[in-house]
Amino acid sequence: MPRIILHSDCNGFYAAVECLYRPEIRNKPVVVGGDESLRHGVVLAANQLAKRIYKVKTGEALIHVRQRCPDLIIVKPNHKLYLRFAKLAREIYNDYTDQVEPFGLDESFIGLTGIAESVGDGERIADTIRERIKYELGITVSIGVSYTKSFAKLASDMRKPDFTTVIAPDEFRQKVWPQPVGDLIYVGAASAEKLRLHGIHTIGDLAGSKREDIISWIRNKNGGLLWDYANGFDSSVVRQFEECMNDDSGIKGFSHSTTTPRDLCNADDMKVTVMVLAEAVAARLREHKRLSKTVSLWLRDNKMSAFTRQCKTAAPTNLAYEIAETAMKLYHACYGSLGNPGSTLLPIRSVGVRASDLVREEEYYQLSFLPKEHKRQNIMAIERAMDDIRERYGHTAISRGVLIRDRALGSDNPKEDHIHTFPNCQGA
């Protein structure tokens, strides 16, 4: 039975949804951008006109884009609406198979093995899905059809917007191998650079190298995986949506980051921001019944240079209080006890907190008669009570005193407002 896998990618997803709801801007260059007053002013998505005429790219600073294209229309994001469209798209995929694995909000793998009899059959289903999405949702998707997930993903990126691209088992050498190695799934900028230094520019170069060389050059377990993908050896299956949502066994860590409304110049500012992020990280740890043994702090200064520091926690924890305390220790180790006085270090623009090195709650429970443990149990009870109150009455129903000190910095709710993964790390 041939493996048939589709990868569907919504084209310029956020911008396409906004253009559907606003016919008056549909034929103009449009980008969806973050709030510049909060210094989140980057391009989140661009429509085809903005991409084609002005070469706008996701992640570009709005200030630069606006200089280059004065007639560009910038709209604010509406995440609830995008979630609704993602669900509606999934409902369409589910009419053909129950193997629909989300890959981000706007992408899905669709498993048709056992349903489609050949790649040609898969292509026909892909074309039907594309037409239905266009007719029923008013947006377009590009779909890749192949026999592995990695090639299906690659195929969906080859022709956009609103195309079906097929990579059959007998043609991957002609179609896949000439592509730049950076186009292969999981080859990030750092891996691509490492490979480039060894003379590997295309996926074909990667496929033709020795597997052990790639592992030693990439220096992590992905090296072997990338070689396998390049050679068409990808046996990973498409999982069901519910299975993906319920399976948290692969979680390596939880992280949140934010760009603050103003630069952080001292330890008090930092404490507020770190507590906001630690609360979000700790709540997610408790949600997934995990404890963290390592806390990392990522800082980016106002000249955009960034660095990360990490250390072990005193004991495995899922308490915001302890995560924030550990993150502040890391901050003080870099910036001194008061935070930057007389230092050559610059004010901070963005902060991230990550909890990793996870263990399951039920695997770790250490009893102690020390007074410190008693205090810890009290903090745990308080934080769980806060979780309950927030679940019933919303995030703002209860707040820590430290966050009221600076409402501009302390009013953020990273857990629900936006999903930011920790820079340069694979977030959960």
Added chain:
Amino acid sequence: MGHKVYVPVTAEFDADGNIMPVALTWLDGHVYEIDRILDVRRAASLKGGGLGLRYTCRINGRTTHIWLDESRWFVESKRGIN
């Protein structure tokens, strides 16, 4: 360019829980009876902007579309609300 106009609609639930529009009230207060529903399907409204369950209806001998977007009804119109 078309406009999206939300309108009051009188609708009925059938025994299976399906909702069917019976009449709609236009901006000037005129009530239009729906003679027949020809088709029901999910569809985008490119002129009005949005999507929903689209009812293709026969009203006074003319075919028109009404969308049910979650809990609100809208139609595409050549003129918007001033």
